[in-house]
Amino acid sequence: MPKSITVDRVSKTYGNGEEAVHVLDDISISIPEKEFVCILGPSGCGKTTLMKMMDGLVDPSEGEIRIGDTVITEPTPEAALVFQNFELFPWRTTLENVELGLEILGVDKSTRRERAQTWIDRVGLDGFEESYPSELSGGMQQRVGLARALCVDPEVILMDEPFGALDAQTKDKMQTQLLQLWEQEKKTVVFVTHDIRESIFLADRVLVMGTKPSSIVEDIEIPFERPRWKRRVEIENDDRFADIEQLLRERLGLKAEEETEVAQ
Missing domain, CATH: 3.40.50.300 (P-loop containing nucleotide triphosphate hydrolases)
Structure with missing residues (x-):
């Protein structure tokens, strides 16, 4: 809640x-x-x-x-922080980056993979699960960061x-997507x-x-x-x-x- x-x-x-x-x-x-x-x-x-x-x-x-x-x-699981510079681990895939918070919390592998996949789909990154950060655009990297934050279900x-490092068009799209997710989750x-x-x-x-x-x-x-x-x-x-x-x-x-x- x-x-x-x-x-x-x-x-x-x-x-x-x-x-x-x-x-x-x-x-x-x-x-x-x-x-x-x-x-x-x-x-x-x-x-x-x-x-x-x-x-x-x-x-x-x-x-x-x-x-x-x-x-x-x-730091507490009740809060999740999303940074401007994404803070993704370059050696981890999209799926591995998104599930990181759950991994730290000790959630079993099958559960965290399922939850991470759900959020990857919700932020529109399905098909990029095995991509590394260097293979993603800035907007896509920020979606990974957002999915990682929401995946742990913080209050x-x-x-x-x-969105400070994004170009104007990508920034507008990310603002829209954030509002859509917020309307659904009401965090x-x-x-x-x-x-x-x-x-x-x-x-x-x-x-x-x-x-x-x-x-x-x-x-x-x-x-x-x-x-x-x-x-x-x-x-x-x-x-x-x-x-x-x-x-x-x-x-x-x-x-x-x-x-x-x-x-x-």
Whole structure:
């Protein structure tokens, strides 16, 4: 079952004394179960650090993060993290990469192969089970990463700029596929991005982070009904989309003539 995420007065500092770097400052976020939240902010503001703390890879200096009622102090099967650079093992086939999480959890071979095959089919990679990452396009590699995350049936999916390295057309396709899968699975999703328009199209809420030491400077509800994946042109041409985009630009300190995507 999907679970809520609570970030309770979390701060993060690296180093000590004069060498200390204060990255995050007193961040509190409440994300109900099944909600799709995007975190938007400039490069270097600490989005990835916050994401890694949600996954248990980095400890907060102050405060705590909970998934459901569980305080996160180390990586947990309750959360799955999808990276921008795919993080696939080059010596493992598509099938072997997808089943990796289940293998780590000690699931028997026949069961994990069956579940991995199900997710390979669902992300549209049937026929590529025996292909290695070097034989796949960037979009296909990201589908492998997504299938691997969903295969372990986590309560929470954490996505750290998963489509940032893809070309525009592939990115659009992956956004559509993600929304289709989310409509079916209704997991709790936290999605970090630089892309303003991506965040509006995907999210129930967009959280905007400021510069270091970062805090949440805006929490915006997105009004568009779901499902959205068949209505992209309609949504992006809606006056409300333009108004939200302008508000997000202002909160990020962007000028009107700059590109939609925050400087990377």
